[in-house]
Amino acid sequence: MASAEQLQAWHQQAQKLHADSVWVTTTAEVHPKLSIFTADLMTVLLCKYWRYDDRNPHNPNSDRLIFLKGHVSPLLHAIDKVAGFISDELMSLRQSGSRLQEHPVPVLT
Numbered sequence: 001m002a003s004a005e006q007l008q009a010w011h012q013q014a015q016k017l018h019a020d021s022v023w024v025t026t027t028a029e030v031h032p033k034l035s036i037f038t039a040d041l042m043t044v045l046l047c048k049y050w051r052y053d054d055r056n057p058h059n060p061n062s063d064r065l066i067f068l069k070g071h072v073s074p075l076l077h078a079i080d081k082v083a084g085f086i087s088d089e090l091m092s093l094r095q096s097g098s099r100l101q102e103h104p105v106p107v108l109t
Contacts, residue, residue, distance in 0.1 A: 002048070013082070014043040020078035020090060028074070028093040030102050035075035042075060054083070070103030 002010070017039035025032035053059045067076060074093060077100050080086045092098035 006047075010043050010047055013047060014040045016082060017043060017075060017078045020081060021074050024077065024090055024093050025074045027091055028095075028102070030074065030094065031071045032074070034069055034071045035073075035078070038072055038075055039078075042079060046079065073101070073103055 018036055021035035021039060022032055025035060050063055052062045056062075067073070077086065077090055077093060081090045086100075089098070089100060093100045094102050
């Protein structure tokens with residue numbers, strides 16, 4: 001069972017993901033619903049269960065994440081921002097020349 005402090009931290013993290021997902025999807029004029037709906041689930045998954053070595057991304061012991069719905073990529077990019085893999089680049093979603101597109105591409109993952 002998660003402590004009250006853990007629940008509060010997860011809630012704050014999910015709120016960041018919600019906000020970034022809404023902001024970026026509004027700016028890029030793409031579907032926000034799946035990213036918003038999935039943010040809480042992804043927060044708990046990543047904060048409590050996720051095993052990933054960011055210093056060795058090809059580590060065979062790292063977990064892998066596969067999204068079957070392309071419209072969740074704004075959330076994936078918001079997670080990349082929280083993790084420090086990208087910063088202001090988040091707002092370039094769907095722009096010409098951007099690495100961030102509406103559907104996930106293997107450049108970042």
